[in-house]
Amino acid sequence: MEPGLSPYAGRQARLRKKLGARDLPLQLVSNPSNIFYLTGFRGSAGMAVISPSEAVLWVDPRYTLQARSDARGVEVIEERGPILKAVARWLRKRNARRVAFEDSFTTVGQLRVLQREAREKVRFEPAREIIESLRCSKDPEEIGAIREASRVTAAAFKTVLPQVRPGIRESDLAAEIDYQMRLQGAEGPAFETIVASGARGALPHARPTGKLLEKSDLVIFDLGAILNGYASDMTRTVYLGKPPGRIRRLYNAVLEAQQTAVELLHEGQRCSEVDATARRVLERRGLGQYFTHSTGHGVGIDIHEKPRLVRTDETRLPVDCVVTVEPGVYLEGLGGIRLEDTVLVSAQGPEILTSAPMNDWCIS
Amino acid sequence: MEPGLSPYAGRQARLRKKLGARDLPLQLVSNPSNIFYLTGFRGSAGMAVISPSEAVLWVDPRYTLQARSDARGVEVIEERGPILKAVARWLRKRNARRVAFEDSFTTVGQLRVLQREAREKVRFEPAREIIESLRCSKDPEEIGAIREASRVTAAAFKTVLPQVRPGIRESDLAAEIDYQMRLQGAEGPAFETIVASGARGALPHARPTGKLLEKSDLVIFDLGAILNGYASDMTRTVYLGKPPGRIRRLYNAVLEAQQTAVELLHEGQRCSEVDATARRVLERRGLGQYFTHSTGHGVGIDIHEKPRLVRTDETRLPVDCVVTVEPGVYLEGLGGIRLEDTVLVSAQGPEILTSAPMNDWCIS
Numbered sequence: 001m002e003p004g005l006s007p008y009a010g011r012q013a014r015l016r017k018k019l020g021a022r023d024l025p026l027q028l029v030s031n032p033s034n035i036f037y038l039t040g041f042r043g044s045a046g047m048a049v050i051s052p053s054e055a056v057l058w059v060d061p062r063y064t065l066q067a068r069s070d071a072r073g074v075e076v077i078e079e080r081g082p083i084l085k086a087v088a089r090w091l092r093k094r095n096a097r098r099v100a101f102e103d104s105f106t107t108v109g110q111l112r113v114l115q116r117e118a119r120e121k122v123r124f125e126p127a128r129e130i131i132e133s134l135r136c137s138k139d140p141e142e143i144g145a146i147r148e149a150s151r152v153t154a155a156a157f158k159t160v161l162p163q164v165r166p167g168i169r170e171s172d173l174a175a176e177i178d179y180q181m182r183l184q185g186a187e188g189p190a191f192e193t194i195v196a197s198g199a200r201g202a203l204p205h206a207r208p209t210g211k212l213l214e215k216s217d218l219v220i221f222d223l224g225a226i227l228n229g230y231a232s233d234m235t236r237t238v239y240l241g242k243p244p245g246r247i248r249r250l251y252n253a254v255l256e257a258q259q260t261a262v263e264l265l266h267e268g269q270r271c272s273e274v275d276a277t278a279r280r281v282l283e284r285r286g287l288g289q290y291f292t293h294s295t296g297h298g299v300g301i302d303i304h305e306k307p308r309l310v311r312t313d314e315t316r317l318p319v320d321c322v323v324t325v326e327p328g329v330y331l332e333g334l335g336g337i338r339l340e341d342t343v344l345v346s347a348q349g350p351e352i353l354t355s356a357p358m359n360d361w362c363i364s
Numbered sequence: 365m366e367p368g369l370s371p372y373a374g375r376q377a378r379l380r381k382k383l384g385a386r387d388l389p390l391q392l393v394s395n396p397s398n399i400f401y402l403t404g405f406r407g408s409a410g411m412a413v414i415s416p417s418e419a420v421l422w423v424d425p426r427y428t429l430q431a432r433s434d435a436r437g438v439e440v441i442e443e444r445g446p447i448l449k450a451v452a453r454w455l456r457k458r459n460a461r462r463v464a465f466e467d468s469f470t471t472v473g474q475l476r477v478l479q480r481e482a483r484e485k486v487r488f489e490p491a492r493e494i495i496e497s498l499r500c501s502k503d504p505e506e507i508g509a510i511r512e513a514s515r516v517t518a519a520a521f522k523t524v525l526p527q528v529r530p531g532i533r534e535s536d537l538a539a540e541i542d543y544q545m546r547l548q549g550a551e552g553p554a555f556e557t558i559v560a561s562g563a564r565g566a567l568p569h570a571r572p573t574g575k576l577l578e579k580s581d582l583v584i585f586d587l588g589a590i591l592n593g594y595a596s597d598m599t600r601t602v603y604l605g606k607p608p609g610r611i612r613r614l615y616n617a618v619l620e621a622q623q624t625a626v627e628l629l630h631e632g633q634r635c636s637e638v639d640a641t642a643r644r645v646l647e648r649r650g651l652g653q654y655f656t657h658s659t660g661h662g663v664g665i666d667i668h669e670k671p672r673l674v675r676t677d678e679t680r681l682p683v684d685c686v687v688t689v690e691p692g693v694y695l696e697g698l699g700g701i702r703l704e705d706t707v708l709v710s711a712q713g714p715e716i717l718t719s720a721p722m723n724d725w726c727i728s
Contacts, residue, residue, distance in 0.1 A: 042571075043569065060657070061657065062656060062657050063567075063568075063569060064656075065567050065694075065696065066567045066570070101472075103471060103472040103476070104471055104474075106471060106472055107467060107468055107469060107470060107471055107472070108465075108467040108470055108490065109467040109490065112490075126472065126473065126476075171549075171551075172547075175543060175546030175547060178546065178552070179542070179543040179546075182538070182539030182542065182543075183539060187535075187556065187572075188556055192551065202429055203427075203429050204426040205407065205427060207406075208551075292425035292428075293424070293426050330429075
């Protein structure tokens with residue numbers, strides 16, 4: 001990044017262009033992830049307005065110093081009272097007429113306050129995730145951050161793998177993974193780390209428990225790091241012992257589904273087609289019914305963002321978007337197998353960012 | 365808890381009574397914290413309806429097994445399509461007329477989908493945080509969980525304290541704290557652990573950085589654990605060296621404000637009065653302007669919940685509510701001092717749950 005230049009000016013400019021195309025001069029931003037994307041400020045509270053000529057960020061006094069030090073290309077206003085009301089007053093003073101708001105983030109109660117304080121003058125219109133759509137295609141700073149978060153995730157897993165054996169607790173392994181991610185530079189886990197062994201692996205979102213790993217368990221590890229505000233997401237499954245033929249066939253089916261779907265990740269590919277392809281691999285082996293979730297999702301500031309690799313998402317992958325590919329099968333009583341990478345859709349095709357082996361999955 | 369009995373039936377009954385008093389037969393619940401409170405199911409997605417005679421929980425296939433195993437007093441429905449639409453169809457079939465929804469959680473976009481799918485028949489009315497208000501006063505199971513989360517938090521701090529010395533990184537201390545909380549049984553940190561040293565302490569919500577602790581630094585530690593779905597919250601401040609008189613006076617002022625406010629925590633006390641009292645202690649010493657946030661907040665399933673110990677909250681503390689008391693002063697260039705406990709407002713008065721010393725704050 002050249003001195004004096006920040007990615008935020010460019011992002012704000014892209015947003016203004018999109019707003020202009022819809023004849024919406026102003027956008028209200030209250031989703032903290034969108035505020036971070038547009039200004040560099042990372043707080044749990046605050047609100048911003050992007051207008052054709054201005055960018056303003058309201059924060060409460062807890063965040064004033066942080067906002068003044070971190071935010072770029074935006075005027076920071078400290079507000080000691082309710083921020084919603086301050087923003088509504090500002091809109092009134094500016095004689096704003098039409099204002100886009102984040103209808104998939106703003107609550108019904110918040111809109112009521114805004115509308116009441118702004119009086120009749122302002123018409124609030126659903127933004128329909130304009131900013132979330134901009135965030136699909138990552139700029140070089142973002143790709144660098146996700147790459148680093150992914151590196152830390154894979155490194156932590158590889159460090160902890162030698163401890164994976166019968167007799168250790170799921171929760172202790174999860175604690176070790178989180179600790180290793182931190183030592184490698186992560187700010188923290190991007191979500192609650194999953195270590196689910198044996199029959200518990202059939203719960204795709206199982207919390208780690210005090211259960212001890214046992215011989216002949218399948219063990220799912222689903223982990224991700226946050227680093228510089230960006231997330232990564234990776235899943236590996238191992239087997240404790242020499243797997244019987246049935247487990248081996250299940251694993252290889254998920255592996256083939258995962259790798260086949262990753263290979264499809266090129267600019268212009270339809271999200272729904274990536275999902276359908278992963279699903280077909282499993283269906284051909286009679287396993288379709290056990291693949292109970294979508295194939296993947298975008299990753300960036302949020303652990304789940306646009307696009308979604310799902311039957312109903314007809315968008316085409318833009319260049320430089322980052323998605324997970326994570327097919328899995330879940331058999332009640334037996335357990336689960338899921339394999340997941342965070343993948344960059346570069347101009348040259350798919351690049352796996354979470355590089356930890358998938359072939360070395362039997363621990364004896 | 366007697367076998368076969370669960371706290372969820374009682375909570376649902378209390379909600380039905382409140383709804384009845386407002387002549388609102390049905391409540392839609394989509395805030396995961398409220399779903400957990402009413403059913404015991406902890407997932408990132410799902411939606412519930414509480415009616416006079418029924419309780420229904422919709423989950424997607426990722427959560428079916430978990431919901432069937434964890435949820436109590438509620439019928440679990442697996443929904444493979446969009447859950448909002450399934451719920452709206454259910455309401456239509458039941459000929460529902462008036463339905464309370466969580467206006468401080470439901471987004472404008474979600475309400476639009478509900479309204480469209482339910483057609484004209486159903487009128488959705490703001491619930492105005494009925495469930496959040498019920499959650500203020502904790503039942504014995506909840507108090508037990510917060511007590512345990514608080515114990516783990518204090519224990520982790522005491523374990524890490526001997527490592528606090530010049531030359532160690534903020535981020536390494538934060539990683540150690542999180543690791544110790546996990547080893548003690550926490551599911552994870554309740555929020556991103558704060559370790560902010562020297563001038564960085566003037567940012568009340570500073571993220572830990574690679575900064576090394578230095579002699580003559582004030583160091584703020586703000587930490588909390590999640591355990592069995594319940595949070596705790598605690599802050600301690602230490603000084604590295606022999607503090608000059610000015611730092612000592614600042615520390616003692618915050619300590620007095622904290623202890624004075626804790627002593628006020630009796631059933632029936634106004635929240636605004638607790639805030640005013642803490643503030644007066646600091647104002648009398650000319651420090652009012654440096655206390656830039658509210659005095660505290662409720663803690664439970666969420667790290668921030670009702671009530672708030674703030675000038676504008678006129679509610680009276682119910683018995684068995686749990687709140688933090690956390691006055692602080694922040695001086696640009698010098699740093700910050702904040703002292704915080706999680707406190708149970710029992711019938712006998714305040715009981716501090718995060719018991720780690722505050723008097724032993726100088727590390728030489």
